[in-house]
Amino acid sequence: MTDAPLDPVIHAQARLRVVAALSTLGAGDQIAFPRLQDVLSMTPGNLSVHLRKLEDAGYVEITKTHRGRTPVTLVALTHRGRMAFEEYTASVRALLQPPDIKEKT
Amino acid sequence: MTESFIDNDQPPGDPAEALRLIEEQRAAALRRIHVDDRWWYWPWGFAWLIGFGLIFLRNGPDGRVFVDLPQWLPVLTLVVLLVAAGVLSGITGARAYGSVVGDSSRRGAYYGWAWSIAFTGATVILVRVNDALPLDLRTLVWSATMTALTGALHMAGGAIWLNRTLFQLGVWISVVNVAGVVAGPGWQALIMAVAAGGGMIVFGAFAGRWRRHD
Numbered sequence: 001m002t003d004a005p006l007d008p009v010i011h012a013q014a015r016l017r018v019v020a021a022l023s024t025l026g027a028g029d030q031i032a033f034p035r036l037q038d039v040l041s042m043t044p045g046n047l048s049v050h051l052r053k054l055e056d057a058g059y060v061e062i063t064k065t066h067r068g069r070t071p072v073t074l075v076a077l078t079h080r081g082r083m084a085f086e087e088y089t090a091s092v093r094a095l096l097q098p099p100d101i102k103e104k105t
Numbered sequence: 106m107t108e109s110f111i112d113n114d115q116p117p118g119d120p121a122e123a124l125r126l127i128e129e130q131r132a133a134a135l136r137r138i139h140v141d142d143r144w145w146y147w148p149w150g151f152a153w154l155i156g157f158g159l160i161f162l163r164n165g166p167d168g169r170v171f172v173d174l175p176q177w178l179p180v181l182t183l184v185v186l187l188v189a190a191g192v193l194s195g196i197t198g199a200r201a202y203g204s205v206v207g208d209s210s211r212r213g214a215y216y217g218w219a220w221s222i223a224f225t226g227a228t229v230i231l232v233r234v235n236d237a238l239p240l241d242l243r244t245l246v247w248s249a250t251m252t253a254l255t256g257a258l259h260m261a262g263g264a265i266w267l268n269r270t271l272f273q274l275g276v277w278i279s280v281v282n283v284a285g286v287v288a289g290p291g292w293q294a295l296i297m298a299v300a301a302g303g304g305m306i307v308f309g310a311f312a313g314r315w316r317r318h319d
Binding site for chain 2: 088
């Protein structure tokens with residue numbers, strides 16, 4: 001159906017949702033892990049697994065820091081992750097166009 | 106077993122489903138991470154509408170009294186409502202940037218400080234000259250100075266966030282403010298209540314929708 005396969009890292013329901021939620025943050029912004037978990041309604045373990053896969057691909061950046069004495073984990077979409085998400089969204093939109101509009105190569 | 110669904114490592118069924126998933130998740134995140142814009146604008150809009158409305162009713166044009174309220178009541182009401190609006194803006198800022206750190210929260214914090222410092226400065230200046238002002242001009246000078254500052258800071262906000270509607274609100278407040286000063290005591294309060302306060306409320310009602318379509 002398509003020439004280039006969709007990015008396998010994002011082409012999974014859970015990770016697509018993670019990246020879509022993170023894409024609403026401004027560039028240079030990070031969100032606290034529990035808040036992201038709350039927005040996505042995922043369990044901590046679950047979210048960690050998907051974040052690790054996204055981190056391995058260089059799509060998200062995880063920062064562990066402290067606020068006072070409490071450890072805080074912050075999550076951000078990297079520039080590469082944002083590009084990948086935009087590319088994925090564009091590919092999906094292209095697939096939804098009627099075939100006669102698509103260029104034949 | 107909702108967990109297994111949420112944990113789903115499977116690709117979305119088809120492109121349409123993928124797109125729906127993206128749009129739903131982005132909308133949900135915008136709703137939950139970003140605060141409702143009305144929390145920024147309505148406290149100020151209603152403070153102006155009610156506060157200046159009472160000032161107009163008590164101290165109308167040419168010394169007319171439409172409603173015989175105690176002399177101290179309208180200005181006290183305005184000040185109390187403005188302080189309440191300031192507190193609500195602080196709480197809204199904390200909610201908006203509480204779980205997101207980075208450039209946005211720094212921008213928000215600097216902007217919040219700019220408001221506090223600018224208003225403190227203007228208050229000190231006006232308190233210093235207040236006694237030298239003719240009685241009928243006191244309310245006009247106080248509100249016109251503060252409103253000019255408010256207009257300028259909204260325009261600056263538009264520049265910081267590249268938000269055209271926020272900039273336009275700043276221009277609107279500035280123009281309405283000058284119109285009020287030209288119209289003179291009494292009329293100024295009416296213009297501030299209806300055009301500035303009302304305008305702020307209308308802006309707040311549509312700001313969220315505009316932002317999502319930016």
